[in-house]
Amino acid sequence: xxxxxxITLPKFDLATEYLTYYSKSLIxxxxxxxxxxxxxHERELDMNxxxxxxSNLDYKFIIFNGHGSQDSFFGYKNEILVKVGKNENLLKxxxxxxxxxxxxxxxxxxxxxxxxxGCFIGYNxxxxxYMDENWTSNPNNDxxxxxxxxxxNLIPLSIIKGNSTGQANxxxxxxxxxxxxRIWRDKSRQETFHIIEGLWNNYIGQVLHGNExxxx
Amino acid sequence: MNQKxxxxxxxxxxxxxxxIARIDANLPSNLRLSIGAKETLSKGEMINHVRVxxxxxxQIIEMHLNFMRALTSGxxxxxxxxx
Numbered sequence: 001x002x003x004x005x006x007i008t009l010p011k012f013d014l015a016t017e018y019l020t021y022y023s024k025s026l027i028x029x030x031x032x033x034x035x036x037x038x039x040x041h042e043r044e045l046d047m048n049x050x051x052x053x054x055s056n057l058d059y060k061f062i063i064f065n066g067h068g069s070q071d072s073f074f075g076y077k078n079e080i081l082v083k084v085g086k087n088e089n090l091l092k093x094x095x096x097x098x099x100x101x102x103x104x105x106x107x108x109x110x111x112x113x114x115x116x117x118g119c120f121i122g123y124n125x126x127x128x129x130y131m132d133e134n135w136t137s138n139p140n141n142d143x144x145x146x147x148x149x150x151x152x153n154l155i156p157l158s159i160i161k162g163n164s165t166g167q168a169n170x171x172x173x174x175x176x177x178x179x180x181x182r183i184w185r186d187k188s189r190q191e192t193f194h195i196i197e198g199l200w201n202n203y204i205g206q207v208l209h210g211n212e213x214x215x216x
Numbered sequence: 217m218n219q220k221x222x223x224x225x226x227x228x229x230x231x232x233x234x235x236i237a238r239i240d241a242n243l244p245s246n247l248r249l250s251i252g253a254k255e256t257l258s259k260g261e262m263i264n265h266v267r268v269x270x271x272x273x274x275q276i277i278e279m280h281l282n283f284m285r286a287l288t289s290g291x292x293x294x295x296x297x298x299x
Contacts, residue, residue: 015250067253078253101252126275128251133258136248144247177299184296194243197283200292204282 001093001117003216004036004059005160010045010066010076014136018129019065019099021139022149026063026156033160035216045075047087054090061095061216063156068100068122071107084110091118095165095214097155098122104207112210119165119214121155125205128198130191147183147195148202151175159216166212176203227269227277235266235280251275 007027011020030037038057040050045066054062064081067074071084082088084107091111098108101123108120129148135141151172158168180199183192239262248256252272257265265273286292 014248014256018250069253074253125278126251128249128279130247130249131256133246133248174299177296181296181299190242191244191247193238193283194247197279198249200283200286201279203295204286 001058001060002036004038004057005030005061005063005156005216006038006040006054006057006059007063008040008045008050008065008073008075008081009042010074011042012077014131015129016066017136018131018139018142018145018149022153023063023065026153026160029157029160035160042076045081046079047075047081047083050075050081051087051090059094061156061159062091062097064096064098064100064103064122066100068098068103068107070102070105071110073098073100073103073107082107082111091120093118095159095216096120096122097159099127099152101126104205104209108207108209115210117211117214119208119210119212121165121169121206121208123202123205124207125201127152127205128201130195130198144191144195147179148198151179151199152202162215164213164215165208165210169206169208169212173203173206176206227274231277231281232266232269232273235277236263238280239263239266239276249276251279 009020010016064073067078072080073082075081088111092115104122104124108122112118112120129145131145132142154172154175155168158171176199180196183195243259245259250256252275266276
């Protein structure tokens with residue numbers, strides 16, 4: 001496996017626009033570390049095209065942004081990219097971070113079964129985030145979304161910096177708790193409990209399957 | 217590190233009323249929620265999904281209930297104190 005990153009960037013609704021926006025800093029970091037990088041955009045994100053790309057590029061680390069289900073990752077306009085029983089073997093022996101709902105429940109387990117160097121980090125329940133409608137055209141200024149998406153970014157950022165998958169998972173989960181603490185202190189804000197509930201949801205849903213000692 | 221997928225629980229009318237009341241009272245109308253593999257939801261749409269009890273409504277209810285359970289069991293405070 002080559003020390004490289006493959007990242008999916010679907011962008012067809014508000015949620016995927018935010019995930020794609022938040023992936024910019026990951027791409028910049030990967031470039032600054034001189035890592036090989038393949039961005040997969042919109043119309044390349046269907047099962048056939050994606051399978052061909054991944055078969056031809058043995059990059060170690062794959063970052064999935066987008067919607068998902070227990071047994072699948074989705075691409076552009078929710079085309080199925082990876083599905084258990086069809087092409088999950090393409091993910092074997094790689095490091096996977098899936099910023100998508102539910103895929104830690106089944107797909108994450110299946111793609112790391114009998115694997116020595118493979119690791120999956122994702123969510124076994126819906127990955128949620130709130131966004132501020134006033135900033136949807138400029139997510140950089142959306143402080144509400146940042147509370148959710150910065151801790152999720154810490155998983156790939158930590159891995160790119162050379163941390164093990166287990167450390168990356170821990171760094172992210174600690175950051176979620178730190179964000180909860182910060183918000184908790186300001187109970188005067190109307191939305192405090194809703195934001196904490198969402199962060200807690202991601203905290204308890206974030207799972208690691210496979211080898212937690214593996215590095216990029 | 218491995219965890220089992222959370223079991224789905226039965227949602228009753230009392231749970232729906234509780235969650236709707238909390239959203240209605242405290243969620244600012246400028247916030248939208250991304251949850252599940254569908255479009256993001258406004259405050260009004262969240263309430264509608266909870267009322268109907270469809271997939272997104274169930275996900276919202278479970279998010280609220282999981283937090284309240286963690287609060288009452290002490291797990292929430294325990295985890296917060298770990299950082």
